[in-house]
Amino acid sequence: MTRLIGDYGTHGLIVDVVVLPNYQNKGIGSRMILEIKKYIYDSLDNNEKFLIELCPTTGKRNFYQRLGFKYKPENMDGMYLWIERMK
Ligand SMILES: CC(C)(COP(=O)(O)OP(=O)(O)OC[C@H]1O[C@@H](n2cnc3c(N)ncnc32)[C@H](O)[C@@H]1OP(=O)(O)O)[C@@H](O)C(=O)NCCC(=O)NCCS
Structure with missing residues (x-):
């Protein structure tokens, strides 16, 4: 399974x-x-583009690089925040 x-x-x-x-x-x-990737490409009109982001788990960087994903340049470093509600 996967989700977009x-x-x-x-x-x-x-x-x-x-x-x-x-x-x-x-x-x-x-x-x-x-x-x-095909689903997104097929939904684009001429001169449109779409950015996919993801966070690879440990050991899966090659898997995504082989499929065309690149690391963001330093001036585009990603950030994240988990919001968790504790009991
Ligand atoms: C990441 C994950 C989804 C990959 O799924 P998968 O079906 O094994 O992926 P593939 O078979 O297409 O590719 C895996 C490797 O097998 C190789 N491979 C693909 N087809 C092959 C075949 N017919 N015979 C032998 N090897 C093959 C690929 O080269 C690939 O190597 P790489 O990862 O070094 O690039 C799977 O490992 C998984 O569920 N992991 C646990 C959850 C996880 O970590 N998900 C990632 C979250 S970011």
């Missing part, structure tokens, strides 16, 4: 990229990301 969260406009976030362990390393994860 977005605004149907210019920005999207890929989260929850998961393949069951017995099915990993068979190309399924790559296929899911390629399908998302």
